[in-house]
Amino acid sequence: MKVCMMTNTYLPHVGGVARSVSTFAHEFVRLGHEVLVVAPNFDGKPLPPEREAIVERVPSLQNFNGSDFSVRLPFAAALSERIDAFQADIIHAHHPFLLGDTALRVALNKNVPIVFTHHTRYEDYTHYVPFSETLREVAIELPTHFANLCDGVIAPSESIARLIRKRGVTAPMTVVPTGIDVAAFAQANRARGRTRHGISADAFVVGHVGRLAPEKNLPFLGEAVALFLREHPHARFLVIGDGPGRAELEAQFTAHGVREQLILAGKRTGAALREAYRAMDLFAFASRSETQGMVVAEAMAAHLPVVALNASGVREVVDAGNGELLPATATSADFAAALQALADDPGRRGALATGAATAAHAFSRERSAARVLAFYEEIRRATRARRLLHDLHPWAALLQRVGLEWDILSARTQTLAAAVFSDKESTDNKPAEPTAAAGR
The missing domain is CATH 3.40.50.2000 (Glycogen Phosphorylase B;)
Known part of the structure; x- marks a missing residue:
């Protein structure tokens, strides 16, 4: 054809x-x-x-x-x-x-x-x-x-x-x-991804991928992750993407006193993008404007549990077997608490990572x-x-x-x-x- x-x-x-x-x-x-x-x-x-x-x-x-x-x-x-x-x-x-x-x-x-x-x-x-x-x-x-x-x-x-x-x-x-190329995300090099972004092997990393723009609900997400980082001085927030919301996100983390825990890595594609996903331990996503959760599916292919809001395009991807789908009415504090619960429970995090890897095959x-x-x-x-x-x-x-x-x-x-x-x-x-x- x-x-x-x-x-x-x-x-x-x-x-x-x-x-x-x-x-x-x-x-x-x-x-x-x-x-x-x-x-x-x-x-x-x-x-x-x-x-x-x-x-x-x-x-x-x-x-x-x-x-x-x-x-x-x-x-x-x-x-x-x-x-x-x-x-x-x-x-x-x-x-x-x-x-x-x-x-x-x-x-x-x-x-x-x-x-x-x-x-x-x-x-x-x-x-x-x-x-x-x-x-x-x-x-x-x-x-x-x-x-x-x-x-x-x-x-x-x-x-x-x-x-x-x-x-x-x-x-x-x-x-x-x-x-998505499920195998490529699953096989990406985690150690290389962490080295590229200056992240130690033992740091807990919350990640996000997407355009830094108003339609991605960044103020909400930034507040939630900043609250989480305040309780975890050795944790990091790895953000892949760029856009007009970058300065506002920086200012938000500075106001919370956790700017040094924020890693703004800019745009990434190909192997560098896949390795960035694998460098993460948990994927955070708060957009309410998606037509499909493409980056969420990519995160799951990289074996990442997902914390997200119940919104269009995301609810078809995230469920209790691969992450936490919070109500659309959830607050930033609720979102931070969900991150905290998974950070504190490596056993459940591992089970959700397995579920995420399995679910990703539906999006091959x-x-x-x-x-x-x-x-x-x-x-x-x-x-x-x-x-x-x-x-x-x-x-x-x-x-x-x-x-x-x-x-x-x-x-x-x-x-x-x-x-x-x-x-x-x-x-x-x-x-x-x-x-x-x-x-x-």
């Missing part, structure tokens, strides 16, 4: 979507399929030539307004030529805008089915743009409209599948988490790739008759193209109008602020 994947983020950018696309792309290639990844340019260490060979880069404005997204510049002729030559059997969009819109148009022009993965709860990222309250509604409705323009939708967790069905997605859907990249490929085939079979009609009737093809452009435009217009006017209405209906005269 020939698969064309279109994404606004890709390696060497470090992020969940980039890693997901890369994992699937290279597993498909390993299985003998042909893959073309269309993605923006990103700064960073270049990919090995054999990995870059499957990528067509488009010019872009990177890290738009401090976010993980890159805004693509006008469609390049070279991209059209490569897509023409590739002759994809299926188009896979990984975002509902920018290259997502391009994916819709390419799929219709080439008369091939399109699948969309709903990777992100976009409403949790509206703080990166002006008028964030107005755009929150847009961020909910836009991917819903986009999903219904596609032939099939992949949700990375049951939580997200339920959520987007409730929001009105009616396209055929399947649930497939991003796969081989299993996930096979499920996505099966869904591709299902969607191709379901759309074959319509595609044949399109090929035979140029007038029908023209009408479909006009209809698609109208659907894209009207969906964007209706969503924005609803957000603007509902926001205005809620503002207009607010009680008037008391005047100075009224106060007297």
Whole structure:
């Protein structure tokens, strides 16, 4: 099968979507399929030539307004030529805008089915743009409209599948988490990971991996771990990742007097990332905005018990057999107490580590790739008759193209109008602020 994947983020950018696309792309290639990844340019260490060979880069404005997204510049002729030559059997969009819109148009022009993965709860990222309250509604409705323009939708967790069905997605859907290389995480070198980060062999290490940003609930997590470290002067908190929340996290640990126990290691990929996981004794995760617990699954593959909040994408991974899933209403003190309980009980910690290693196999990249490929085939079979009609009737093809452009435009217009006017209405209906005269 020939698969064309279109994404606004890709390696060497470090992020969940980039890693997901890369994992699937290279597993498909390993299985003998042909893959073309269309993605923006990103700064960073270049990919090995054999990995870059499957990528067509488009010019872009990177890290738009401090976010993980890159805004693509006008469609390049070279991209059209490569897509023409590739002759994809299926188009896979990984975002509902920018290259997502391009994916819709390419799929219709080439008369091939399109699948969309709903990777992100976009409403949790509206703080990166002006008028964030107005755009929150847009961020909910836009991917819903986009999903219904596609032939099939992949949700990375049951939580997200339920959520987007409730929001009105009616396209055929399947649930497939991003796969991970379970064996590579299990076999990573723990001693080397500790040496790289200056951690002694006998130190107890709480770890975290993720972007240091507001949507990851870092103030909550930082408070919990700082409270734990105050009671354990020889323990360490190893944080892998970077972002706008780094300075605030440092300040928080400084205020608690435990800054020297905080290790901010920055972004890591490949073997360095896997060794960092293995350097940990316990994985702490407090995000409430995940579509899937990818880093949680990676931690479990590295034989780590997990302490996390009960939230979307995480509750499908963590249970009583591999960690502590705390209520969504838990406080930082509750979270610190859960860390304390596991630190004090090596026997239970060992049992949970065994459970974590077993559970991680459900998220293997081989299993996930096979499920996505099966869904591709299902969607191709379901759309074959319509595609044949399109090929035979140029007038029908023209009408479909006009209809698609109208659907894209009207969906964007209706969503924005609803957000603007509902926001205005809620503002207009607010009680008037008391005047100075009224106060007297």
